[in-house]
Amino acid sequence: MSEKATQLQCYHCELPIKGKAPFMAMIQSEEQPMCCAGCKAVAEMIDQTGLTRYYDFRSEAAERPDTAPNLIPDELRQQMHFYDHPDVAVQFITKTKNKQGKDIFEAYLIIDKITCAACVWLLENSIKRIKGVERFDINLTTHRAHLSFDPSVVKISEILIEILNLGYQGTPYDEQIEQKNLKREWRSLLMEFGIAALFSMQVMTISVALYFGHYSEDMSASSYHLLRWFSLFATIPCATYSSRSFYKAMYHDLRSGRLTMNVNISIAVIAGTLWSGYNTYMGIGETYYEGVTMFVFLLLGARVLETSARHKSLLISDDILKLKPNFAERIAEDGSLELVSTNRLNVGDILLIKPGDSIPVDGILLDKIAMVDESLLSGESLPLEKHQGDRLIGGSVNYEQPLRMEVLTVGAETVLSKMSRLIDRSMSEKPKIAKLADIISTYFVIGLLLCCVGTFTVWYFLADAPTAFGVTLAVLVVSCPCALALATPSALSAGNQAIIEKGLIATRAGALETLGKVTDIVFDKTGTLTEGRLTINETLLYTDQYSEFELTKIAASLEATSNHPIAYGFNEWMHENEVELYPVDLIENVVGRGIKGEVNGVNYKIGRLDWFDLSEHEGKFDSGLWIGLGIDDQLLAAYSLLDQLKDDTKAVIAALKAKGYRLHILSGDRQTTVDLFNQELQIEDARGDLLPEGKLACVEALQAKGAIVAMLGDGINDGPVLAKADVSIAIGQGALLAQSTADMILMSDQHLMPLVEGVKLAKRTDKIITQNLFWALLYNIVAIPCAMTGFVLPWMAALGMSLSSLIVVGNTLRIREGRNQ
Incomplete structure (x- = not known):
């Protein structure tokens, strides 16, 4: 055997490898040879993101990353170029038209490392500046981005690289990847919160002793200073590990030239820790360890609650696509059936859908007639009659008998996927109040920082640097947005807990x-104002040979053989009247019509009124839902079925x-x-x-x-x-x-x-929120000038900040007092 025949090829770029492969990558649970670290990184990325079908359908070998034009050394950035490949892009990019009728591409991305509204603002404004990007909206709750761009002007990889440059990471939306990101985010946040909770409790315990020791003569100076050192060591994990998300956010905000609350929070934590540490080392002045640790703990606690709610929301929102079954039965050319993954269906495939099964993709009905339940898609409470050539929608359910269909659309082009995108687009639209909050937050931080700079400068010349630093720190501490931050969420939390008791969950x-x-x-x-189930509302008789009770009993006996929603109305009548049904023989389900059967030796049929001769009953059944019971073409009784309020x-x-x-x-x-x-x-x-x-x-x-x-x-x-x-x-x-x-x-x-x-509770909550905001703003308007003039000492600032928060919390508790009113 020749050397050429046994020479290895790189699994990714298919270039020859001399000798033993220098790198190996695990692709679909199998080790594959790679010629370089770049190919290995990209191939693993493709495997991890569920895009390995790229290797099955690519028309040419991939370009080796380290020989590509405009090479970016960072491996993570190299991976982004692969999303430009048509075989990869087709799996998450759809073609549409903008308002001017021009062809554009749409994609939905998951943006990792978003922590707050400022992150969303930064990303949206930065990406929208890229030439060729027509739309880039991020939903803060779900971290999903809706992107529209002109592929003739900008590539998807260029947009993803720019997101990387901003300190975030964008990937095509994929449920499995999203779940991994959510778990990683949740674990990291819980660790930060747990550390803050553990050490803040230690610091608060020590602070109690320090407070008493400061104003009594029972504690020696050495013990007092030793406890301050213990407080410093306990504060360091909170000020470093637990606060890292604030520092990262501040870094990205400052890089983008934007001032947010992250800046103010980070300065307060760092300045409070350093000032307290300096005073501890020198054995002088005040320390604020308890303020720093509790501040971090409360902020992370709020973030835990917000993240938990967002994750639950995401788990529910993904369920729309779960209406699509994972597998389908495809009819091969020889007539045999093969079970295939829904993701591997192609346009033109012929499928068999059994009764009760969900239709996997959009298609065309090949049989003469079928009954399909589209209630989850159209809201129509009854199954719909479909005829040969009619369109079948993926996610709907087949009734009564097997049907054959030809696949019309797959993947992102199905009605189910389009409806999912419509919902994502509606959810991504940012309300005016959110935009206003971003603007107010920016100006508040700018104003506060200017106050701090001015305060330090004035006091530096009036007194000395330590005094200036202490007064400035007092301004930062007294203005820390605890009360302002608690004003709305605390009231909403109390209100939400109150409405839960009433059976309503936000x-x-x-x-x-x-x-x-x-x-x-x-x-x-249907299902909102009404119960969502049909009952017999009215009965019209057209024979003297049977009583109403006897005919209804016959009708209920026939309907008992069906699982059609209409049957529920007769079943309820049967249970209410404790009726024992007749046995039914020779049962026949007539698709699109109704049911035939023999009762007591007589052949009856029940179903649509146009199954009978209505020449003498024209115009009587124009309103509501009616079905008929009869023999051959003779109508014996007509039943009006109604959904009850x-x-x-x-x-x-x-x-x-x-x-x-x-x-x-x-x-x-x-x-x-x-x-x-x-x-x-x-x-x-x-x-x-x-x-x-x-x-x-x-x-x-x-x-x-x-x-x-x-x-x-x-x-x-x-x-x-x-x-x-x-x-x-x-x-x-x-x-x-x-x-x-x-x-x-x-x-x-x-x-x-x-x-x-x-x-009722919502209106009361809204009133409490208004009161809380008024107090929080009034507090800052009064407290900040007082702190700037030096009348508020640092310990007073900490006390004022705590009292303002307590007032907000106390006022919030009034919501629950009125929950039974």
């Missing part, structure tokens, strides 16, 4: 605050009207059905026949008129409009997508009264 920060300002409330109908729907609507809210119904059901329900509720704006886009347009129109909109709904079709509403509320057992986009979840499926209770 899943996003600020939801309760917004609920207190709502002017319009929008309801979906929840027990407290009328009371809730009346209570909300009395409070002055403008109410709306936006439903995917027929307008006639919506009007029938609205006869009892008398809501002025009740609209039916609406697709998800129509609901979204209605909410946007209300918001354009200045309305603050709350939306209640369930079902995936409500996802986009829930995301767009100012505050959205999903029903507890509603579809996972609805809950993922919702700001709040109503835990009860059968009662809406928690909404009324939640509105």
Whole structure:
């Protein structure tokens, strides 16, 4: 065998390797030879990000990283170039058009290392400056970015490298990668918080002894100084390890020329620690170890709560794509069935979908007729009749009999994926209040730092450097935004705990605050105002040979053989009347029509009214849902099936009207059905026949008129409009997508009264927030000038900061006092 035949090739770039491979990489659980460290790094990145299909479908060998043009030495940056390859890009980049009709690319990224709104501001403003980038919006809650760019002007790798230059890392959105990042972030944060909690308790314990020792003669000087040294050693882990996220954020902010609260927090921690350490070493002055450690502990505690809520939100939001099954049965050319991964389906494949199975991708129906449940997508409560050539939507469920379909779209082009992107886009839009908060925060920090510089300068010339440093530190400590930072979150936390007792859970920060300002409330109908199950509302007889009871018993016996939603109405009638059903023989399911069966020797059929001769009944069944029971073409009885209002729907609507809210119904059901329900509720704006886009347009129109909109709904079709509403509320057992986009979840499926209770608490919470903010601002307006003039000593500053926080917390507790009012 020749040497050429046995010569190794690099698995990644396919260049020959002389002798033994210098590097090996684990790709899909197998070791593969690599010619250099660059190929190894990139190949491992492709494997770790789940993009190994690139090697199956690439049309040419990859370019070796260390011979590529415009080489960037950093291996991490080298990896970014591989996202430009068409076989890789197609898996996360979609083609669309901008407002001018020009072709652009869209991608969704996960941005790692984001810690606060300032990070989002920095990234958004920096990336938007890149020529060719049309849009770059980051959702602070999910850390997902929506990117639109012109591929003829800028490459995706150039954008990702710029993100790296800013100190962050962007990767194509992938659920598994996201989960790994979340776990890593959570572990790191818990370690920082745990260290801060442990050592802050030690420092506080020592501080109690120091306080008493300072004002008594029972403690010797050596013991007093020894305890101060212990405090210093206990503070160092808090001021270094636990505070590292603040320092990193400050570094990135300063690099970008932006001043944020991270700057002020970092200066306070560093200055407080160094000043206290200097005084401890010299055996003079005051120390502020307890202030530093508790400050870090409280800030990290707030971040733990925020991160926990965000992670729970992300776990729910990813469930929309889980409607798609992992595997599908593909019909081979020889007619045999093969089980394949949904990700490996191609356009043109022929699939077999069994009854009860989910349709994996969008496709075209090949059989003459089929019944498909699209309730999770369209909100339609009944299965839809599909005919040959009709489009089938991935995520819907096949009913009654097997069907064959041809794959039309896969991956990012399916309706399910597009709806997911629509929700992400709606969620990524930043509200005005968030932008205003960024501006106010910047000016506050700038003003505070100018005060500190001015204070130090004046006191340096009036007295000396130690005095100037002490007064300046007092200004920093007294103005530390504890009360200001606690004003809103503490009230929201108390309010959220109070509404939990009422059966309403807030899943996003600020939801309760917004609920207190709502002017319009929008309801979906099915499953929100109604119970979501059909019952027999009216029966019409067209024969004298049978009683109503006898015909309904026959109908219930036939429907008992089906799992169709219509059958539930007859099953409920059967249980209420304790009826023993007739045995049914010769059962036949007629797709798109109904059921045939023999009862007591007579062949009956039950189903759609157009299955019978309606020449004598024209116009009688135009409103609502009707089905018929008969023999051959003769109609014996017609049943009106209706979804019932929840027990407290009328009371809730009346209570909300009395409070002055403008109410709306936006439903995917027929307008006639919506009007029938609205006869009892008398809501002025009740609209039916609406697709998800129509609901979204209605909410946007209300918001354009200045309305603050709350939306209640369930079902995936409500996802986009829930995301767009100012505050959205999903029903507890509603579809996972609805809950993922919702700001709040109503835990009860059968009662809406928690909404009324939640509105009361929201208004009370909003009032408390206003009071807290007023006090916090008043405190800073008074305390900062006093500290600058030297009338506030450092220990007074620490005490004032603590008292201001206690006042805010005490006022917040009043929310729970009024929870039963």
